[in-house]
Amino acid sequence: MDTIVLLVAVVAGLVALELLGMRAYRRHRARKQAAFTRENVGAVYDDLQAARARCLAEKRAFALLADAARSAGRPEDGAVLDALAAGERAHLAALEAFRGPLHAESVDPAAYPSLPSSLDDALRIAAGRLDDWSTGACRDAAARARVRGYRDIAKLYRQLQEVEQAAACLCLDMAEGARPAGLFSFCPACGLVVAGRRPAFCTVCTKPGFEFEDVAMPAMPEAAAAMLKPEGVA
Incomplete structure (x- = not known):
């Protein structure tokens, strides 16, 4: 009997501790959300705005590159570039989650020079620009967010780093004619574009x-497909 009473007391104590912990966590989260204002976050707000402007510009740049690829007779590259533009839209959607609480102002796309012929x-x-941002400004923004205690923002920046690298x-592969052939797909959450079959999970x-989501690769023209058939095959 004493053992049962002791067990009940232990269980009740554990439940009480868990409830107290949950209440403390909710209070901490509420205080943190209340403090998540433009004035308090400081440089983190500026970083988020700069990231939004940069993603808008990259989305536009990828769309222009996709059109240029199709005009140059490289529709497969155009499809991959469209997927990269969709990835930038995913980045913008993730960044928008922080816009409301901060009452962030609208931003214009960052100014990029015109495309070379x-x-x-x-x-x-484009590859150099992506690499420079992911290893420079994005990494620094992640560090500032982490130091200020905004782990969710720091995590987002780390994801952006990996996706942009x-x-x-991919951009370098297309420039060098070394783009993997076959299927492509992209993650609708973080925008990662991968070659080959869909992975088990996003890395x-x-x-x-x-x-x-599968990248809609254009069908090969009949004339080109006929040239690839082995001899003697109808």
Whole structure:
């Protein structure tokens, strides 16, 4: 009997501690949300605004590159670039989650120079720009957010780093004619574009692979398909 009473007392104590912990966590979260204002976050707000302006500009740049690729007779590259533009839209959606609480103002796309006449040169410039931002400004913004205690914002920046570095590699592959052939898909949550079959899960945000969206690759023209057929095959 004494053992049962002791067990009941222990369980009741554990439940009480858990309830107290949950209440303390909710109070802490409420205080943190109340303090999440433009005045309090300081440089973190400026970083978020700069990231939004930069994503808007990259989305526009990828759309222009996609049109240029199709005009140059490279529709597959155009489809991949469209997927990269969709990735920038995913980044903007993630950044928008912080806009409301901060009452953030609208931003204009960052100013980028006009594209060079050569598509491959434009792709190399885009790759360099993506790499510079992901290893520079984005990394610094993640560090500032982490120091200020905004782990969710720091995590978002780390995801952006990985996705943009992967995008930079894809741009270089297209510029060098080394883009992987076949299927592509992209993660609708973080914007990661991957070659080949859908992965089991996203390596950046861990979203299940079955939620990935396929990149609509253009059908090969009949004349080109006929040239690829082995001899003697009708």
